[in-house]
Amino acid sequence: MDKIVILTGAGISAESGLGTFRDEGGLWAQHRLEDVATPEGFARDPALVHRFYNARRVQAAGAAPNAAHHALARLEAEYGGDVLVVTQNVDGLHEAAGSRNVLHMHGALSGALCAACDHRWPAPLEMFPHDTCPRCHAQAARPDIVWFGEMSYHMEDIWAHLEEADIFAAIGTSGQVYPAAAFGQHAGRAGAHTIELNLEASANVRDFTEVRQGVASVIVPEWVDGILYR
Numbered sequence: 289m290d291k292i293v294i295l296t297g298a299g300i301s302a303e304s305g306l307g308t309f310r311d312e313g314g315l316w317a318q319h320r321l322e323d324v325a326t327p328e329g330f331a332r333d334p335a336l337v338h339r340f341y342n343a344r345r346v347q348a349a350g351a352a353p354n355a356a357h358h359a360l361a362r363l364e365a366e367y368g369g370d371v372l373v374v375t376q377n378v379d380g381l382h383e384a385a386g387s388r389n390v391l392h393m394h395g396a397l398s399g400a401l402c403a404a405c406d407h408r409w410p411a412p413l414e415m416f417p418h419d420t421c422p423r424c425h426a427q428a429a430r431p432d433i434v435w436f437g438e439m440s441y442h443m444e445d446i447w448a449h450l451e452e453a454d455i456f457a458a459i460g461t462s463g464q465v466y467p468a469a470a471f472g473q474h475a476g477r478a479g480a481h482t483i484e485l486n487l488e489a490s491a492n493v494r495d496f497t498e499v500r501q502g503v504a505s506v507i508v509p510e511w512v513d514g515i516l517y518r
């Protein structure tokens with residue numbers, strides 16, 4: 289069976305209204321990355337970090353998947369082989385569109401994590417510094433988000449999937465954040481056809497054998513149609 293592994297980044301959710309720290313204006317522009325997206329920032333001011341992620345969680349809960357998310361769900365449902373989405377995004381828009389085989393390498397806004405005992409549970413819409421862990425009761429609840437300086441999730445599985453891939457696609461990623469920026473080269477060396485789908489050429493565009501540029505809601509459905517109806 290053929291296997292398609294797809295990496296998605298912020299670019300696929302941009303048309304759903306969810307910005308990133310690279311966008312001007314918006315939520316990220318009001319905060320320094322080291323204050324809201326590092327373990328040190330959380331240790332300094334947990335209330336600020338919770339407020340930031342509470343706002344993002346509310347924003348994500350009100351966002352709808354766009355045509356690119358729907359196209360990937362259709363690919364998973366209709367393709368004869370395996371389809372895996374590996375996402376850097378912490379929103380739940382792939383799942384909202386109907387994708388089921390999704391790995392969140394940077395965690396998810398829908399999750400809470402105990403910094404004391406590593407217990408995980410579904411995050412409420414709003415979290416606060418005095419929230420306690422349901423297992424160990426420490427006041428150490430944090431968003432289950434991988435911050436800068438922390439290890440991405442599922443990496444051992446992801447490298448193995450990349451080595452088995454017949455097609456690897458990177459969608460809406462800047463190619464600047466490792467380890468994800470190395471996926472194209474890794475999959476290509478293992479024999480996959482590699483394709484980049486992005487608004488503009490990424491930092492590591494040379495790692496891909498095929499490149500398509502445009503907005504995700506247009507070029508992703510076109511790419512999926514090409515696979516399903518070739």
Ligand SMILES: [Zn+2]
Nearest residue numbers: 402405421424
């Ligand atoms: Zn705990």
